[in-house]
Amino acid sequence: MSKPKFAMYWAASCGGCEIAVLNIHEKILDVDANFEVVFWPVAMDAKYKDVEEMEDDSILLTLFNGGIRNDENEHIAKLLRRKSKIMVAFGSCACEGCIPGLANFSAIEDVVDTAFSTISTDNPENLRPQPSYDMPEGTIHIPTLYPVLKTLDQVVDVDYYMPGCPPESHQIAAVIDLVIEVLQGKAELPPKGATIGAGNSTVCDECGRKRDVKTIKEFGRIQLIHADPELCLLEQGIPCNGPATRSGCNALCPSAGAQCIGCYGPAEGVLDYGARLVAAFGSVIDSDNPEEINRILDGLVDPAGQFYRFNLAGSLLRAAKPAWKPGEYIGR
Amino acid sequence: MTDTPETKPFEPTIIGFTCNWCSYRAADMAGISRMKYAPNIRLIRLMCSGRLDPTFVFKAFADGADGVLTSGCHPGDCHYVNQNYKTMRRYYLMRRVLAQMGIEPERLKLLWASASEGQIFADEVNKFVEEVRALGPLNWNADLRAQNADGNGSSILLDQLSTEEVST
Numbered sequence: 001m002s003k004p005k006f007a008m009y010w011a012a013s014c015g016g017c018e019i020a021v022l023n024i025h026e027k028i029l030d031v032d033a034n035f036e037v038v039f040w041p042v043a044m045d046a047k048y049k050d051v052e053e054m055e056d057d058s059i060l061l062t063l064f065n066g067g068i069r070n071d072e073n074e075h076i077a078k079l080l081r082r083k084s085k086i087m088v089a090f091g092s093c094a095c096e097g098c099i100p101g102l103a104n105f106s107a108i109e110d111v112v113d114t115a116f117s118t119i120s121t122d123n124p125e126n127l128r129p130q131p132s133y134d135m136p137e138g139t140i141h142i143p144t145l146y147p148v149l150k151t152l153d154q155v156v157d158v159d160y161y162m163p164g165c166p167p168e169s170h171q172i173a174a175v176i177d178l179v180i181e182v183l184q185g186k187a188e189l190p191p192k193g194a195t196i197g198a199g200n201s202t203v204c205d206e207c208g209r210k211r212d213v214k215t216i217k218e219f220g221r222i223q224l225i226h227a228d229p230e231l232c233l234l235e236q237g238i239p240c241n242g243p244a245t246r247s248g249c250n251a252l253c254p255s256a257g258a259q260c261i262g263c264y265g266p267a268e269g270v271l272d273y274g275a276r277l278v279a280a281f282g283s284v285i286d287s288d289n290p291e292e293i294n295r296i297l298d299g300l301v302d303p304a305g306q307f308y309r310f311n312l313a314g315s316l317l318r319a320a321k322p323a324w325k326p327g328e329y330i331g332r
Numbered sequence: 333m334t335d336t337p338e339t340k341p342f343e344p345t346i347i348g349f350t351c352n353w354c355s356y357r358a359a360d361m362a363g364i365s366r367m368k369y370a371p372n373i374r375l376i377r378l379m380c381s382g383r384l385d386p387t388f389v390f391k392a393f394a395d396g397a398d399g400v401l402t403s404g405c406h407p408g409d410c411h412y413v414n415q416n417y418k419t420m421r422r423y424y425l426m427r428r429v430l431a432q433m434g435i436e437p438e439r440l441k442l443l444w445a446s447a448s449e450g451q452i453f454a455d456e457v458n459k460f461v462e463e464v465r466a467l468g469p470l471n472w473n474a475d476l477r478a479q480n481a482d483g484n485g486s487s488i489l490l491d492q493l494s495t496e497e498v499s500t
Contacts, residue, residue, distance in 0.1 A: 105432070275386035278429060282386075282422035288407065288414075293421050303425060304432035316387070316394040317472065321434025324473075 004060035004183060006035035007051075008090070009080060010042060011066030011073035012100040012149060017091040018042045020166035021063070024173045034180050035061070039080075051079055059083050061179060063090040063162075067100050067313060068150040072143035081156040086189075088196070092165035094152040096265050096273075097313025099165075101149045104312045104319035105304070108147040147325040151314045160190070162197045165263035165310060168249055171197035198248030200268045203260045204232075207242055207251035211235060215286030219299030222259055233259050234284060237299070239306055244276035262310050272316045274307030344398035344464040346373040348457070349388065351381045353411035354446050355403035361450030369454035370461040373401065380404065382415025386426050393435060393472050399464035401457070403443040416444075436467050 010018065022028060031037075038059060039046045062084040068074050081087050092098035103111045116123050131144045152158055162175065175197045181187035190196060199206070209232045216237045225238060233240040233254055241262035242254060253260050266273040281300070287293050300306060308315055350356035356377045362369060378384060381404025392400050402423060410416040420442065427437035441460050445453045 272387045272390050274429060275390050278386040278422055278425050282425050283418055285421045288417045288420070290420065290424065293424050297424055297428060300425075300428075302432075303428045307429060316390045317433050317435075318394070320432065 003034060003036040005038045005058060006031065007037070007039040007059045007062040007080060007084065008042075009039065009062065009064050009066070009076055011064070011077065011094070011152075012069035013066030013091065013093045014099070015042065016166040017063075017065035017093075020091075020164075020169055021172055023169040024176070025169075027173045027176060030180060031176060034183060048076065048079070051076075051083060054083050056082050057085050059085065061086045061088070063088050064152055065091040065094050067093045067097050068146070068152065068155050069100060070143035070145050074146075074150075074155050077152060077156050086159050087152075087156065088160045088162055089152040089158045090162050091167055092163055092263055092265060092310050094158075095161045095163050095314065096311045097149055097151050098263075098310050101151075101311075101313030102305070102309070104149055104323045106320070107322040108145060108325070110322070112145070148319045148323050149313050154313075159192050161193075161195045163195060163246055163263075163265040164198065164248065167197055168252075171248055195246070195268070198246050198264055201247045202267045203242035203245040203247055203249070203251050203254070203264070206247045206249075207232075207254045207260075209233065209254055214284065216284050216296075217286050218296060221301070227257065229257060234280075239281070239300060241277060241306070241309075243280040244270055244273050265311060265314070273311040274304070274315055277307045278303075342465060342469055344372050344461060344469070345396060346399040346401060346457075346461060346464060347392040347397045348373045348375045348401035349381070349384050349403065350375050350377050351383075351404040351411070351416075352377055352379045354405035354409065355381070355443065355453065357447035358403075358445035358449045358453040361448065362454040363450075365450050367450060367454040369457050372461045372464075373457050380410065380412050380415045381419040382410070382412060384419055384422070386422055389426055389440060393430075393439070393470060396470075396472065396474075396477060398467075398470045399439045399441065399460060401441045401443060401460055403445055403453075406444040406446055409446065435470065435472075438463060439467060439470065 008018070008021065037044060038054070039051050059080070062080045064077065064080060064087060066073065068077060089095045093100055097104065112128060116128060117126060129142055132139050132141045164171065178187055182189055210230050211232045213235050216235060218237045219239055220237045222238045225236065227233060227236055227238060234242065238259050240254065240259035242251070242260040244267060245260050245262045246264040246267045248264050262273065266276065270276045285293060285296050287296060312319065350359055356375070359375055381402060384402050389400050389402070402419065404416040404419055405411060407416060407420070423440065423442045427440055430440060431437045443453070443456050445456070
């Protein structure tokens with residue numbers, strides 16, 4: 001009997017998810033023992049046309065990481081969706097946009113300017129990439145950028161979500177174990193749409209720091225504060241995203257003395273990650289006076305960036321106004 | 333909601349959140365006193381302004397509201413002792429986030445109204461409707477919403493809402 005097929009793809013991402021998969025150490029041998037890897041650009045040579053020639057639903061499991069930044073990303077997402085039985089939005093970019101999704105704060109022209117015209121870029125002729133270009137040999141194409149970065153499930157149907165930037169290796173290993181058990185008939189798949197490889201609670205729930213005083217008079221940046229190693233960071237005025245962030249990382253950052261930045265995405269039942277943090281941060285401010293409240297809020301230098309660092313493309317508003325282009329939005 | 337701007341003057345859509353104990357009763361007072369005020373506002377009653385999850389506000393804007401009013405008991409008068417202070421803090425924080433998203437913070441209004449202040453409620457709603465009218469349509473995600481309404485592909489936002497409850 002031939003082994004079930006496995007694919008992994010990267011769209012708008014950094015490649016950290018691929019490293020995280022390789023970081024499961026000898027467990028990768030179990031992947032090889034149980035799966036035939038048919039498409040994984042970072043690890044093996046394969047062409048898009050090889051995937052196009054596969055039969056529909058012939059790939060059992062596709063881990064798709066990265067957001068949908070351009071038409072190539074969307075094309076491959078749709079192609080892999082057609083060819084795969086199980087499509088997993090793998091990592092924060094595919095689930096909720098992540099760092100590439102922060103471009104949704106700006107107009108696409110500004111994003112391109114930043115890439116091609118800032119002082120650190122050597123581009124004396126001020127060249128810009130063109131979607132198509134006429135050469136003597138014919139016209140060549142590169143992918144067209146979308147004005148707004150989309151998450152995977154804004155483009156195709158997604159079976160499971162695996163959050164994290166990147167997903168923790170022990171969580172990946174657990175998911176691979178589960179899939180292998182399912183193949184052997186020893187376990188059942190979770191219901192469609194479930195979040196796998198993560199907890200159902202919040203980072204605060206896993207965090208070992210003590211919660212004591214409930215309110216603060218000042219927000220401060222962590223590098224400017226000599227933080228108590230035992231006490232809750234938010235209660236020390238350090239903007240920590242733990243209250244809204246899904247558990248699953250064992251509160252890695254807070255236990256190392258850094259605030260949670262929210263890479264595991266919204267906790268179970270949280271529809272808008274940033275809104276939940278607005279509620280949480282609003283609750284800890286110790287003032288009933290509008291002027292003082294605003295003074296305390298001044299300590300949060302970049303609230304939207306703080307609240308939507310990983311989640312902007314997956315939030316309810318999805319992008320700031322300058323990024324929206326009437327008529328140019330391409331949905332699924 | 334805000335279509336045909338050529339033929340009709342722009343009528344803003346305002347979502348108003350009221351609290352059960354004060355501002356909803358102020359609206360009720362305005363009603364039973366037969367006060368006339370702009371019909372642009374759709375009121376939603378919560379038990380307390382502190383129940384206002386900021387998600388409600390962002391969702392209202394994402395789904396086509398031009399303005400959002402949040403209202404509650406006067407500071408010090410909250411039926412639940414101090415929850416309206418939380419609303420106040422969240423309101424200022426929300427305004428900052430909205431501004432960064434390119435939404436004029438003036439589209440979000442905070443109003444304190446006691447049960448007897450029907451006139452104040454009606455006047456402030458009128459004032460707010462005119463302020464939002466001056467700002468013009470927000471039309472957030474307009475293309476996306478039109479597409480969803482056309483039934484081309486399933487609605488992402490609607491899908492989310494049918495499966496996920498907004499919980500606190």
